[in-house]
Amino acid sequence: MIKLMAANWKMYKTRPEASDTARDLVKSLEAMLPDDREVLVFPPFTALYAVGEAFKGRKNFSWGAQNFYPKEEGAYTGEISPRMLAELGCTYLLTGHSERRHVFGEGDGLVADKTTLGLAQGFRVVMCIGETIEERRGGKVEEILKNQLDKGLSGVDKSLSPERLSIAYEPVWAIGTGEVASLDDIVQAHSFIRQQLGKAFGERGQEMRILYGGSVKPDNASEILGLDNVDGVLVGGASLKADSFSRIVLA
Numbered sequence: 001m002i003k004l005m006a007a008n009w010k011m012y013k014t015r016p017e018a019s020d021t022a023r024d025l026v027k028s029l030e031a032m033l034p035d036d037r038e039v040l041v042f043p044p045f046t047a048l049y050a051v052g053e054a055f056k057g058r059k060n061f062s063w064g065a066q067n068f069y070p071k072e073e074g075a076y077t078g079e080i081s082p083r084m085l086a087e088l089g090c091t092y093l094l095t096g097h098s099e100r101r102h103v104f105g106e107g108d109g110l111v112a113d114k115t116t117l118g119l120a121q122g123f124r125v126v127m128c129i130g131e132t133i134e135e136r137r138g139g140k141v142e143e144i145l146k147n148q149l150d151k152g153l154s155g156v157d158k159s160l161s162p163e164r165l166s167i168a169y170e171p172v173w174a175i176g177t178g179e180v181a182s183l184d185d186i187v188q189a190h191s192f193i194r195q196q197l198g199k200a201f202g203e204r205g206q207e208m209r210i211l212y213g214g215s216v217k218p219d220n221a222s223e224i225l226g227l228d229n230v231d232g233v234l235v236g237g238a239s240l241k242a243d244s245f246s247r248i249v250l251a
């Protein structure tokens with residue numbers, strides 16, 4: 001399985017800043033990227049074209065959008081549709097990120113619509129799930145993950161080819177806090193997610209990638225990537241500098 005090494009740049013970087021970082025990533029990684037690693041960057045909308053210019057035509061370099069509205073077009077002021085993103089050459093979409101859920105109030109219904117439409121329009125989708133600290137303390141991790149998976153994937157075509165859908169496990173309390181989930185916590189959550197994907201997609205569920213996200217850094221990436229059922233990482237803060245993200249990609 002090709003490990004997916006994903007950078008979520010969130011609301012950071014102007015177009016020239018993004019362009020420089022993307023070019024630096026190509027410079028430091030292209031010659032050394034193992035065949036079983038794929039670099040994926042989610043820049044802000046305004047920098048998608050610039051990142052595409054730096055990455056296009058390069059093997060295992062991909063780019064995608066952090067957000068979109070699940071309609072083809074229409075009177076949705078301020079929104080961007082998958083069609084508009086396809087035109088920028090990007091192939092990935094992110095759904096269900098905890099900042100979308102918690103800062104912008106996106107519920108499981110919207111996450112499901114986005115995941116379903118994104119896939120139906122031919123994109124690869126990375127759907128994020130994860131529990132809050134209260135839910136973890138209340139012993140509800142598996143219940144929350146199952147619920148987010150069941151609802152988020154409810155409309156997805158079950159004969160989907162496995163490389164089209166990835167799940168990112170991002171415990172909310174580990175995002176941007178410097179607090180990483182313990183290796184045991186990660187193994188347990190990922191094995192539970194694998195089981196659920198198997199129930200939903202059969203054999204294909206074994207080949208879907210499950211990423212870990214939450215305070216991944218150059219010095220913890222290698223041990224996290226070595227765990228069972230960890231098929232990549234989704235990195236926020238430590239992906240903003242080309243040097244730091246390159247070290248993670250090669251970890």
Ligand SMILES: O=C(CO)COP(=O)(O)O
Pocket residue numbers: 008097170174175176177178213214215216234235236237238
């Ligand atoms: O939200 C994240 C990636 O989507 C994780 O962010 P940090 O790596 O900054 O914790």
